[in-house]
Amino acid sequence: MKAAIYQGNRTFVTGVSEPVGPGAGQVRLNVAYCGVCGTDVHIFHGVMDKRVGPPQIIGHEASAEVAEIGEGVEGVSIGDRVAVRPLQFGEPTPFDKGCPHVGKNLKFIGIDTPGAMQGSWTVPAYTLHKLPTSLSLEHGALIEPVAVACHDVRLGGICPNENCVVLGGGPIGLLIALVARQKGARVLVSEVNPARIELARSLGLEAVNPAEQDLIREVASWSGDAMADAVFEVSGSAPAVEIMTELLNVRGRIVMVAIHSAPKPVNLFRFFWSEIRMIGARLYEAEDFDEAIRFAADGVLPLDALITRIDPIEATQQVFETIDANPQGMKYLIQCGQ
Known part of the structure; x- marks a missing residue:
C-alpha cells in the first residue's frame, strides 16, 4: 500500500508500506484519511528529526476501517469504522499519578512510532474509538483535534x-x-x-x-x-x-x-x-474522544467549514508546501486509502 514517507530536509516521497499483521492486542487498519497537524508541520521543518528519525511515516489524525484483528482483542470487528487515539502507553511510574496520557513512558504514535500517512497501519487495539455510521470518514479524521479541544475545555x-x-x-x-x-x-x-x-x-x-x-x-x-x-x-x-x-x-x-x-x-x-x-492542558484522554465523537455525530460543530482541502497521498509534499505558503488555511486532509 502507498505511504508518504518523511525523508528529512522538508521532503516527503511516496513509497510502499507493506501491511504489518497485527500481534496480540493489536489491530491492522485500512486508513481512510489523515489530517495534517501543526506538529506534523514542525516535523516537516526538521525541528523534530532527532526524535522522529527519518525516514519515517508520520501522521496521527486518522480515520480508518478495521482490516485485521490480533489475538486477544475483544469488542472490535472487521469493518468497524474508527478514529485513533494515538497514544502508546508504557509502564506506569509513581510520577504519572494515574495519568498515562502524560506519563514518563508515553510514546506518541505518528512521532515516536510509524504514523497514519499510509494505506495500512497497525496499532494497539486500545487506541480505537468506534465511529457511528452516520459520521463520514472525512469528519472522522477531525476527531483527534476536536478531542484536544474537548480536553482543554474540560480541564478549564x-x-x-x-x-x-x-x-x-x-x-x-x-x-x-x-x-x-x-x-x-x-x-x-x-x-x-x-x-x-x-x-x-x-x-x-x-x-x-x-x-x-x-x-x-x-x-x-x-x-x-x-x-x-x-x-x-x-x-x-x-x-x-x-x-x-x-x-x-x-x-x-x-x-x-x-x-x-x-x-x-x-x-x-x-x-x-x-x-x-x-x-x-496536553493531549487528551479517552473521555475526550468520546465527547468529540458525540459532538461530531450530533452535527453541533461546523466541521465542513474547517476542512480547507483534501488531497491524495501522492500529493503530500505539495500539501505541506501549501500549508507553509497558506497560513490562513485550517485542516488539510490526506486521502490514504482508495
Whole structure:
C-alpha cells in the first residue's frame, strides 16, 4: 500500500508500506484519511528529526476501517469504522499519578512510532474509538483535534454563561472556541490573521484583531467590565503570554494549550492579586474522544467549514508546501486509502 514517507530536509516521497499483521492486542487498519497537524508541520521543518528519525511515516489524525484483528482483542470487528487515539502507553511510574496520557513512558504514535500517512497501519487495539455510521470518514479524521479541544475545555472547567477568551484562532483555537460555546460559554477569539478572523465570524464567533485593537479594552467592553473567567493561550506568541493575565477577573483561569519551547515573562503579581490559576492542558484522554465523537455525530460543530482541502497521498509534499505558503488555511486532509 502507498505511504508518504518523511525523508528529512522538508521532503516527503511516496513509497510502499507493506501491511504489518497485527500481534496480540493489536489491530491492522485500512486508513481512510489523515489530517495534517501543526506538529506534523514542525516535523516537516526538521525541528523534530532527532526524535522522529527519518525516514519515517508520520501522521496521527486518522480515520480508518478495521482490516485485521490480533489475538486477544475483544469488542472490535472487521469493518468497524474508527478514529485513533494515538497514544502508546508504557509502564506506569509513581510520577504519572494515574495519568498515562502524560506519563514518563508515553510514546506518541505518528512521532515516536510509524504514523497514519499510509494505506495500512497497525496499532494497539486500545487506541480505537468506534465511529457511528452516520459520521463520514472525512469528519472522522477531525476527531483527534476536536478531542484536544474537548480536553482543554474540560480541564478549564468551563461552565454555562462564563466569559472565555481564546488567544489564537488557528484550528485548535477555533475548535476550543466552538466546544466552549457548545458548553454554554460566551466566547471571544483574538487573532491577527484577517482570513481566520473572517472564518471565526462566519461561524458565529466574536473575534478581534489585537494588532489593530486594544485587547484589554475590547474584552472589558465585550464582557461589561466583568473580564474573562477563562483565557485559553493557543497562539504560542510572547505578546499573548504578556497580556493573558490582564484579561482575567478574580479567580480567573488560564489554560495553557500552546507549546512554548522557551521561557517567557509572566506577570506573577496578577496571580497573587486576583487569585488567578493556570492549568496546563496536553493531549487528551479517552473521555475526550468520546465527547468529540458525540459532538461530531450530533452535527453541533461546523466541521465542513474547517476542512480547507483534501488531497491524495501522492500529493503530500505539495500539501505541506501549501500549508507553509497558506497560513490562513485550517485542516488539510490526506486521502490514504482508495
